[in-house]
Amino acid sequence: SSRLSGLIAATYTPFHADGTLALSKVAPMVEHLIRAGNRGLYVCGSTGEGVSLTTLERCQVAEAYAQAANKRVPVIVQVGHNCIAEAKHLAAHAEEIGADAVSATCPSYFKVVDIVSLFEVVQAIASAAPRLPFYYYHIPAVTGSQVDIVSFLQFADGKIPNFAGIKYTDKNLAEFQRCLSLGGGKFDAVWGCDDMLLGAIATGARAAIGSTFNVLAPLYLEMIRDFESNRLAEAQQIQLQSIEFICKLGMYPFHTSMKELLRLLGHDFGTCRSPQRSLSKSESKTLHQGLQHLKCL
Ligand code: HMN
Incomplete structure (x- = not known):
C-alpha cells in the first residue's frame, strides 16, 4: 500500500559557509540515510528549516532530495507557509518533480482557531x-x-480525496492513539517526537518522522526489534540513550547542535540560518566533549 511505515528521516538543508544552498551535499547524505535503514525522507520541515528558505530554495532542496532518493524511499515535501498561494505553488511543484507525498503545517502568524478554517487551508x-x-x-x-x-x-473524513493522515508532533499519546484508531485506522498518524518513540510504538505507531534518525536510525531500529521481541527492558535502555542524546544536544539550539554533529560525522551541512544561532568556538568545543560521553555515538 502507499501508507508510510518505518523510520522517516527529517532531513537537514545543507548550506555553504556564505549561507547559500550546498546541494551537492544532498546525494551522499541520502545514501547514508538509506543505508542506515531509513524508509522515507521528510524534506523542508522544521529540521530542514523550510520556513527560513525562499520559495525557490525550497523547490531546489525538494528536487535535490527527490532526485537523490530516486524512488528508493518515499520523499515527503513539507510546503506549509503563511501565504497559502505559496504553499499551493510548493505542493504543485512537489508533484511535478516526482515527490511521493505532500505535508503542510497551517499558517501560524494569524492563528487557526476553528475547524472550518483549518479545513479550508488543508483542502x-x-x-x-x-x-x-x-x-x-x-x-x-x-x-x-x-x-x-x-x-x-x-x-475532514471523506471530504478531501487525497487526505492521507497527519504528522503528529505533540506529546499526547492518548490523543495520538485516538488519531490512529479513528474510522478503523483509515488515517496514517506519523509520530514526531523521537524521545517518546517507544511509547508511540506501544500505542500502535507504524511510522515516525525524526531529526535524530539522521544519526541514530540503527539504534532506533534495534529498539523496535527489541520491543517486537518482548525485550522491553532493552528497548527502554535504548530509548533512554536517545533521550540523553537529545538532552545533550539541546544544551544549545537543537538543530545547530545536530548540524555540528553531522559535520563531525563527515557531512558538512554548515550552520542553521538566522534566527537559529550558530555556536561560538568554545561552545562547539564543549558540545564535542559532551558528545564523547554518549554511549550511542
Ligand atoms: C520536521 O518537521 O522536520 C519534523 O517534524 C522533525 C521531527 O519531528 C522533530 N521535531 C522538531 O524538530 C520540532 C523531532 O525529530 C525532534 O527534533 C526530536 O524529537 C528532538 O526533539
Missing part, C-alpha cells in the same frame, strides 16, 4: 497536488493552532 493545499497523498503537519506548539486534532480528522 486548498492538498488540492494543489491532487495525485499525491497529503499529510497535515500537526505541531500546535509552533503553529498555535487551537483546533482539536481528533475533531478535525472526523470533520
